[in-house]
Amino acid sequence: MAKTRMSSKGQIVLPKAVRDAHGFGEGTEFEVIDGGKEIVLKPVEKPAAGRKLTVEEFLDGLPRLSLPVDITDDLIREAIDQEAKRKWDAENGR
Secondary structure: OOOOOEOOOOOEOOOHHHHHHHOOOOOOOEEEEEOOOOEEEEEOOOOOOOOOOOHHHHHHHOOOOOOOOOOOHHHHHHHHHHHHHHHHHHHOOO
16 A cells, blocks of 8 residues: 655645556546545546537546435435535626
């Protein structure tokens, strides 16, 4: 297992063996997924120009969250409504 250390600026260097094994070069973007007791770095794969994502690719790209409550359709609708109202108020000076 490779180890690394965070700098005073919060930077973490991936060991060369890991970068080489996965083909990570300069400028590679990573999604940082907070899994509670662990943090996962997932390389961001950009779709080829002109190519649309499949539903499976889109869903695989969504972050997985561990929440203390079960998500229901009603909770999702409430969150969407709250965000829509917040944006409406912000755009209309309220």
